[in-house]
Amino acid sequence: MLMNSEKIEVLLVEDNPAEIRLIAEIFNTFQIKNNLIHISDGKEAINYLYKKEKYKNCQNPSLILLGLRLPKMDGRELLKVIKNDNDLKVIPVIMLIDSSYEKDINESYRNGASAVLIKPCDYDGYGELISSLEDFWINKTQLPKLKG
Numbered sequence: 001m002l003m004n005s006e007k008i009e010v011l012l013v014e015d016n017p018a019e020i021r022l023i024a025e026i027f028n029t030f031q032i033k034n035n036l037i038h039i040s041d042g043k044e045a046i047n048y049l050y051k052k053e054k055y056k057n058c059q060n061p062s063l064i065l066l067g068l069r070l071p072k073m074d075g076r077e078l079l080k081v082i083k084n085d086n087d088l089k090v091i092p093v094i095m096l097i098d099s100s101y102e103k104d105i106n107e108s109y110r111n112g113a114s115a116v117l118i119k120p121c122d123y124d125g126y127g128e129l130i131s132s133l134e135d136f137w138i139n140k141t142q143l144p145k146l147k148g
Contacts, residue, residue: 008143011061012038013045013078014096015070022123023065026130034138037061042073046081049088060146063137064093066113068104076107083112090144092137 014020020038027036037058039045048055064082068075075095082088092114097104100118108116117133120126137143 008034008062008138009059010034010036010063010065010138011045011048012036012065013040013042013070013075014038014065014067015040016067019067019119019126022126023130026123026127030127030131030134032130032134032138035059041071042075042078044072045070045078046073049082061091062143062145064091065133066093066095068095068097068108076111079108079111079113087146091146092141092143094133094137 012020012023014023020040024036024038026032027034037048039048047053048058049060051058066075066079070078073081079093079095082091082093089112093112095108095113095116096119097108097116098119105116117129120129
């Protein structure tokens, strides 16, 4: 039984063009019926989340996929902003990190990450990762519905 029958907004905050294309391609290949919104840096993600400038009419995301190392404001800082905001902190944030450094993993969880996933090295690995994300976070979990 699917928990989320409606389309949701999935915000991907990542600056690596190859990974962005790969994730978008996998969303299409796996026919994930949700809106994948991509932002390349932390400051722009803040504008999106607070509906500033060109984002004033955007929907709130129900799930955030967040890279760790980003330009202008890295993922650690952005995670802290999200989890310290009363309205935004209910959004699950999945950290996508490049390595299994214990320090990065522990810091992400201390700052409120819902999960920390190590980025795969190949297409098949990304396919499995996105499929698992869809199965758990989109199909089985009841995600928050924020106004706006």
